[in-house]
Amino acid sequence: MTIRPRTPSLFRPRKPIDQSVLTENRKLVDDINRRGLLRGAVSLGALTMLTGCDVSEIDSVQKALRAVSSWNDGVQNAIFRPSHLAPTFSPSQVMKPPRFNAYYPIEDVKPVDGASWTLELAGRIEDKRRWRAQDVYALPEQEIIIRHVCVEGWDYIGQWSGPNLREFLQRVGADLTAKYVYFICADDYTESIDMPTALHPQTVLATKYAGEIIGDPFGYPLRLRTSTKLGYKNAKWIKAIEVTNDFRETYWSERGFNWYAGI
Numbered sequence: 734m735t736i737r738p739r740t741p742s743l744f745r746p747r748k749p750i751d752q753s754v755l756t757e758n759r760k761l762v763d764d765i766n767r768r769g770l771l772r773g774a775v776s777l778g779a780l781t782m783l784t785g786c787d788v789s790e791i792d793s794v795q796k797a798l799r800a801v802s803s804w805n806d807g808v809q810n811a812i813f814r815p816s817h818l819a820p821t822f823s824p825s826q827v828m829k830p831p832r833f834n835a836y837y838p839i840e841d842v843k844p845v846d847g848a849s850w851t852l853e854l855a856g857r858i859e860d861k862r863r864w865r866a867q868d869v870y871a872l873p874e875q876e877i878i879i880r881h882v883c884v885e886g887w888d889y890i891g892q893w894s895g896p897n898l899r900e901f902l903q904r905v906g907a908d909l910t911a912k913y914v915y916f917i918c919a920d921d922y923t924e925s926i927d928m929p930t931a932l933h934p935q936t937v938l939a940t941k942y943a944g945e946i947i948g949d950p951f952g953y954p955l956r957l958r959t960s961t962k963l964g965y966k967n968a969k970w971i972k973a974i975e976v977t978n979d980f981r982e983t984y985w986s987e988r989g990f991n992w993y994a995g996i
């Protein structure tokens with residue numbers, strides 16, 4: 734965003750901007766409101782105050798919204814406590830089966846064949862040998878009973894187990910000083926998380942739900958489960974993991990949702 738001095742309005746043709754521009758950018762506005770980034774709700778006035786930008790043009794409104802949303806990625810990252818544990822729950826609170834969500838309905842889930850599936854490793858990883866499902870399933874498991882929070886406004890308690898991501902990354906010789914871990918999924922979905930989140934003690938490559946191998950709709954044979962990120966960061970049907978310093982947009986960040994997505 735360029736911050737430019739205000740031109741006196743006399744010399745500038747002024748198209749009146751109304752709140753409809755905020756409706757058009759609903760995802761960004763919702764994201765900013767949900768995380769309480771502005772005192773009160775998003776308004777054109779509040780955006781001008783916060784960014785110091787002239788938000789009287791449609792373009793700059795969108796830029797200001799993006800700036801507020803991504804500015805917060807840095808802030809969220811700065812206050813992230815790497816080993817602070819998210820609340821956990823008891824087995825009696827676990828919802829069975831879990832609640833399904835994806836960017837398409839459950840009928841359109843294309844099950845992954847576990848027998849032919851292999852996990853590809855890419856980027857800053859020393860040992861890039863592919864993993865078969867039985868080898869991933871033979872690794873030591875960790876169980877977490879945590880709350881899943883979807884931006885759509887619902888949540889549930891889930892019981893997930895599988896190899897701890899930090900241990901897995903160490904085992905394959907990943908560069909733990911790299912910035913991001915990307916997940917490429919069988920359904921053309923992509924997600925990535927920052928390294929501190931990947932190394933968080935409650936971040937798991939989940940293979941089981943409530944003690945049983947996860948069902949097809951929930952990401953069989955391998956999906957991510959974090960305790961500190963919104964639902965959409967938890968990639969299902971993982972087919973490749975890449976460790977990298979290069980930022981790339983992901984499925985939802987391309988569509989205006991906040992990339993950091995902390996809860």
Ligand SMILES: Nc1nc2c(c(=O)[nH]1)N[C@H]1C(S)=C(S)[C@@H](COP(=O)(O)O)O[C@H]1N2
Nearest residue numbers: 832833834835836883918922964965967969
């Ligand atoms: N591969 C893939 N992973 C995905 C999604 C998706 O569409 N594809 N949707 C995300 C969203 S928005 C949510 S809320 C959770 C839902 O996980 P669940 O079905 O296990 O509750 O998966 C996330 N991971």
Ligand SMILES: [Mo]
Nearest residue numbers: 883884964965
């Ligand atoms: Mo979600």
